[in-house]
Amino acid sequence: MNFIAVIILCTIGVDFILNLTADRLNLKHLRSELPQAFEGVYDPERYRKSQQYLRVNTQFGWITSTFNLCLILVFWFAGGFPFLDKWVRTFELGPILSGLVYMGVLMLLKAVLSLPFSMYATFVIEERFGFNKTTLQTYVMDLLKGLILALLLGTPLLAAILAFFQYAGPNAWWYCWVGVTLYMLVVQFIAPTWIMPLFNKFTPLEEGELKSTILSYANSIDFPLENVYQMDGSRRSAKSNAFFTGFGKHKRIVLFDTLIKQHSVNELVAVLAHEMGHYKKKHIRQSLILGILQTGLMLFLLAHFITYQGLFDAFYMSQQSIYAGMIFFAMLYAPIDFLVGILMQALSRKNETVADQFAAETTKDPVSMVDALKKLSVHNLSNLTPHPFYVFLNYSHPPVLKRIQSLSN
Numbered sequence: 383m384n385f386i387a388v389i390i391l392c393t394i395g396v397d398f399i400l401n402l403t404a405d406r407l408n409l410k411h412l413r414s415e416l417p418q419a420f421e422g423v424y425d426p427e428r429y430r431k432s433q434q435y436l437r438v439n440t441q442f443g444w445i446t447s448t449f450n451l452c453l454i455l456v457f458w459f460a461g462g463f464p465f466l467d468k469w470v471r472t473f474e475l476g477p478i479l480s481g482l483v484y485m486g487v488l489m490l491l492k493a494v495l496s497l498p499f500s501m502y503a504t505f506v507i508e509e510r511f512g513f514n515k516t517t518l519q520t521y522v523m524d525l526l527k528g529l530i531l532a533l534l535l536g537t538p539l540l541a542a543i544l545a546f547f548q549y550a551g552p553n554a555w556w557y558c559w560v561g562v563t564l565y566m567l568v569v570q571f572i573a574p575t576w577i578m579p580l581f582n583k584f585t586p587l588e589e590g591e592l593k594s595t596i597l598s599y600a601n602s603i604d605f606p607l608e609n610v611y612q613m614d615g616s617r618r619s620a621k622s623n624a625f626f627t628g629f630g631k632h633k634r635i636v637l638f639d640t641l642i643k644q645h646s647v648n649e650l651v652a653v654l655a656h657e658m659g660h661y662k663k664k665h666i667r668q669s670l671i672l673g674i675l676q677t678g679l680m681l682f683l684l685a686h687f688i689t690y691q692g693l694f695d696a697f698y699m700s701q702q703s704i705y706a707g708m709i710f711f712a713m714l715y716a717p718i719d720f721l722v723g724i725l726m727q728a729l730s731r732k733n734e735t736v737a738d739q740f741a742a743e744t745t746k747d748p749v750s751m752v753d754a755l756k757k758l759s760v761h762n763l764s765n766l767t768p769h770p771f772y773v774f775l776n777y778s779h780p781p782v783l784k785r786i787q788s789l790s791n
């Protein structure tokens with residue numbers, strides 16, 4: 383076993399142990415008494431249910447990640463990567479098409495093997511806690527649409543990257559960087575109007591108090607907004623949410639129908655004010671730029687490792703190829719990805735607090751923001767008391783009690 387294999391193996395192991403530790407701490411951190419801020423909002427029975435929900439999901443997570451760990455180790459050490467490579471090479475498709483087939487087979491294999499887990503999560507766990515609204519028909523259609531979309535959007539991009547690294551020499555990484563960036567921007571631009579409607583129905587909010595209050599609020603903070611959309615989130619889940627998507631003329635603010643049903647007009651305005659806060663405080667632009675920089679870093683490093691023989695030896699590959707190199711590099715890159723991810727989440731948690739403050743200040747109604755957060759937590763059975771280490775590893779938002787506390791200061 384060479385040095386590269388040892389690094390990758392350690393990374394996989396450390397990642398597994400860190401997550402397991404965080405999960406265990408998180409479960410131990412559960413307290414049977416309800417936090418004071420939630421008295422009168424959470425009935426004791428539902429609070430117990432929320433803790434049960436966390437336990438069930440955590441244990442299921444262990445099963446899933448153990449399976450995935452075994453899967454990758456068995457595939458790796460049984461020589462799955464060179465076996466597949468030899469098979470693909472028998473078709474003599476040339477470097478680009480071979481790469482697409484090689485990667486396609488691996489992705490399909492992964493998707494098929496994770497299907498039972500995903501179905502169990504939706505139809506057994508979510509069902510048991512009253513969240514699942516997905517019918518088998520919707521589920522199958524989602525899978526098919528996802529597959530077609532991945533083929534249509536993913537294949538040209540992957541082919542271009544393979545071609546650049548195959549033929550463009552030392553310039554390949556930054557050609558790819560420019561290409562991937564433009565591609566990401568175009569996809570983000572068309573997503574709200576072309577992609578998301580394939581999965582959900584978006585209807586402009588009907589005239590009335592809610593719409594007029596939202597529009598006059600948007601006007602008061604000088605936020606250009608033509609329309610607010612309602613999404614049929616209830617088609618899949620009883621959980622509720624709101625989000626902001628796209629940019630320029632195609633940007634959209636979207637409220638789940640489930641959210642509209644549960645909240646007062648003031649609470650909904652507070653939730654949207656938070657979303658608009660992300661835009662006004664330039665968080666959206668910031669994450670876009672950071673994403674582009676990360677892509678650049680990754681491609682730069684990829685260019686330096688993709689022909690390194692040690693990377694191929696680690697996976698028992700006798701012949702080098704761009705496509706296999708990309709997959710192996712992704713595993714080698716995992717520790718950097720992990721660290722960058724932690725930094726990005728810390729930044730995201732900070733931005734969430736800023737957006738909460740923005741909403742409270744501009745609506746002059748921090749109480750509605752707090753009420754909305756409380757209701758959302760109760761409805762979605764959120765964990766009120768996550769362990770700090772778990773938050774550090776996994777949370778993109780501060781824990782709800784912390785958000786309420788910052789809003790009450």
Ligand SMILES: [Zn+2]
Nearest residue numbers: 656660734737
């Ligand atoms: Zn937010």
